Amino acid sequence: MAYDIERYLNVRGAGGASLGPDGRLAFLIDTTGVDQVWTLDEPGGWPAQRTFYDERVTFASYSPERPELMFGMDEGGNERAQFYRLDDDGDEVTNLTRHPEAKHNWGGWGPDGDRFVFSSNRRDESVFDLYVQERDAVGEDARLVRETDGWYTPAGFSPDGDRVIVVQAHSSFDQDVYVLHTESGAMGHLTPHEERVRYGSTEWGPDGEAVYCTTDRGADTTYLARIDAETGDLDAVVEGGDYNVDGVSLDRDAGRLVYSRNVDGYTELTVGELDDGEVREHPTPDLPGDLAGGVSFGPDAERFAVTAYGATDNPDVYVVDVETGDAERWTHASTAGVPPESFRAPELVSVESFDGLEVPAFFTLPADAPAGETPVVVDIHGGPESQRRPGFHAVKQYLLSRGYAVLEPNVRGSSGYGREYTHLDDVEKRMDSVADVEAAVEWLHDRPAVDPDRIAAMGGSYGGFMVLACLTEYPDLWAAGVDVVGIADFVTFLENTGEWRRSLREAEYGSLEADREFLESVSPINHIDAVRAPLFVLHGENDPRVPVGEAERIVEQASEYVPVRKLVFEDEGHGFSKLENRIEAYSAIADFLDEHVGAPEGV
Numbered sequence: 001m002a003y004d005i006e007r008y009l010n011v012r013g014a015g016g017a018s019l020g021p022d023g024r025l026a027f028l029i030d031t032t033g034v035d036q037v038w039t040l041d042e043p044g045g046w047p048a049q050r051t052f053y054d055e056r057v058t059f060a061s062y063s064p065e066r067p068e069l070m071f072g073m074d075e076g077g078n079e080r081a082q083f084y085r086l087d088d089d090g091d092e093v094t095n096l097t098r099h100p101e102a103k104h105n106w107g108g109w110g111p112d113g114d115r116f117v118f119s120s121n122r123r124d125e126s127v128f129d130l131y132v133q134e135r136d137a138v139g140e141d142a143r144l145v146r147e148t149d150g151w152y153t154p155a156g157f158s159p160d161g162d163r164v165i166v167v168q169a170h171s172s173f174d175q176d177v178y179v180l181h182t183e184s185g186a187m188g189h190l191t192p193h194e195e196r197v198r199y200g201s202t203e204w205g206p207d208g209e210a211v212y213c214t215t216d217r218g219a220d221t222t223y224l225a226r227i228d229a230e231t232g233d234l235d236a237v238v239e240g241g242d243y244n245v246d247g248v249s250l251d252r253d254a255g256r257l258v259y260s261r262n263v264d265g266y267t268e269l270t271v272g273e274l275d276d277g278e279v280r281e282h283p284t285p286d287l288p289g290d291l292a293g294g295v296s297f298g299p300d301a302e303r304f305a306v307t308a309y310g311a312t313d314n315p316d317v318y319v320v321d322v323e324t325g326d327a328e329r330w331t332h333a334s335t336a337g338v339p340p341e342s343f344r345a346p347e348l349v350s351v352e353s354f355d356g357l358e359v360p361a362f363f364t365l366p367a368d369a370p371a372g373e374t375p376v377v378v379d380i381h382g383g384p385e386s387q388r389r390p391g392f393h394a395v396k397q398y399l400l401s402r403g404y405a406v407l408e409p410n411v412r413g414s415s416g417y418g419r420e421y422t423h424l425d426d427v428e429k430r431m432d433s434v435a436d437v438e439a440a441v442e443w444l445h446d447r448p449a450v451d452p453d454r455i456a457a458m459g460g461s462y463g464g465f466m467v468l469a470c471l472t473e474y475p476d477l478w479a480a481g482v483d484v485v486g487i488a489d490f491v492t493f494l495e496n497t498g499e500w501r502r503s504l505r506e507a508e509y510g511s512l513e514a515d516r517e518f519l520e521s522v523s524p525i526n527h528i529d530a531v532r533a534p535l536f537v538l539h540g541e542n543d544p545r546v547p548v549g550e551a552e553r554i555v556e557q558a559s560e561y562v563p564v565r566k567l568v569f570e571d572e573g574h575g576f577s578k579l580e581n582r583i584e585a586y587s588a589i590a591d592f593l594d595e596h597v598g599a600p601e602g603v
Helices: 005-009 394-401 427-445 462-473 490-496 499-509 512-521 524-530 549-558 579-596
Strands: 014-019 025-029 036-040 057-062 068-073 082-087 093-095 104-109 115-120 129-134 143-146 151-157 163-171 174-181 187-189 199-204 210-215 223-228 234-238 244-250 256-263 266-275 278-282 291-297 303-310 313-321 327-329 347-352 358-364 374-380 405-409 450-460 480-484 535-540 564-569
Touching (some): 005 394, 005 579, 014 057, 014 291, 014 303, 014 313, 025 313, 057 104, 068 104, 082 104, 115 151, 129 151, 151 199, 151 499, 163 499, 174 210, 199 244, 210 244, 223 244, 234 278, 256 291, 358 427, 374 427, 394 405, 394 579, 427 462, 427 512, 450 462, 450 579, 490 499, 490 512, 490 549, 499 512, 524 549, 549 564, 564 579
Parallel strands (some): 374 405, 450 480, 480 535, 535 564
Antiparallel strands (some): 057 068, 068 082, 115 129, 129 143, 151 163, 163 174, 174 187, 199 210, 210 223, 223 234, 244 256, 256 266, 266 278, 291 303, 303 313, 313 327, 358 405
């Protein structure tokens, strides 16, 4: 039986779990069309909806001591999140931040749940100062602990509540770690360095003597490290080896931890506890799917909640016993009546690029792909430092059901494959990643099922730039292009993006001051006369990252050469969060692809 795009977009996903002090589970699920907070008292029980907004909830975090939780929510996709406290018994909601013009970055509850820490650009839009606020204080009652000069994000109170880990981002692959003393505002620098070094997933260790994190300091792949909170001395706890250790969750009291390893995009999870500077491992939980993350420890760290999912498994929350590894499914996210056995899993493949570099990709064929007649959508991720992994994607499964194949390349510059790989597209090497896509299309030409004249490019954000660059650099390869919230001109993008983001993006793409001529040379808007394929451009009016002007300019200029369609949502930002908008957007994309690429006969 065939299902329409609306049915696929109603496949749900549960995640963002948080275990409360009484064992109750809070999680986010988009049952109403956007993520809202729901709670469960027992596995498989009837969930209770706790928030009822038209806007998406971005996170939910239980207090460690009280039956209440904090959640974040922005407006119209503007990413200026505010924090709200939800009384878990009476459903009373209190807006605690009350600065709708500012962004707020959640940093966690204090050990007793009496206060929380966050950073915000209230004072200056381009920088994030550090604040501590009492749980029952509102608005201006937040205490400014320290003014800063960059992008600083708090990452948790120490066990004694006197200090906070703070991470400064210089770029997506260059961070520093500090310890902030919340009373004096003094901040000690734990990781002084000159070269680019990644520090992520920072957590306090037991007794507050050390900070644990992932880092690639002195290595190509990231590993689990311990940093002495007084001296800054760093020791490796778990080596990365051939694959990144890409996440860690550590209970600051019990010393129990869960860390993940990224193995060619698939998750390998390890559960254990710290023992004299090493990890004593516990049994590995048996979870469905190929990916897992979003760990939240419960009281006394005897259990943790985790979201598990895969290409053929929509996300659900499981609760795992730390010592035994027994995993129990708590949520049952609906597949909207689409049979799970109809979902298709990808094949991990490798494409040799122009310079001999092996580019990993995920290739998925539809069922019964006809030889020489199968159209393909090349779906390019954003970032550019992201990584396409074998997770559940409703639109992808719909395209597969319609007879399209899907290729998802992790071009040079993607994360997940070590430090060297991530920097192969920096600044002057930008177009090498576009050449990787050209190589991927040539690889497709050798697949027996593929029709080489029916290949489309699709991507969002930086992936939208990649689509436009592919269509202008290699115009004869494409039957159509779909650009979602993409960059058309690096100069105007950097000039108009949110002030708090500009320096981080310049670290990746090049600066307006030093690299303007180069940025102009690689901007698709300046080569639009080369385009030959029909183009569909979609954007959100409130996008703070890639302003909607990028869409308006590329539509205006590309329309002189090819058929162009534009769709802009006035209540969305960098992507589409509301169900009705997703249905409209992806229905239109499906129609566009059918018109210009063409589904197989009989579909």
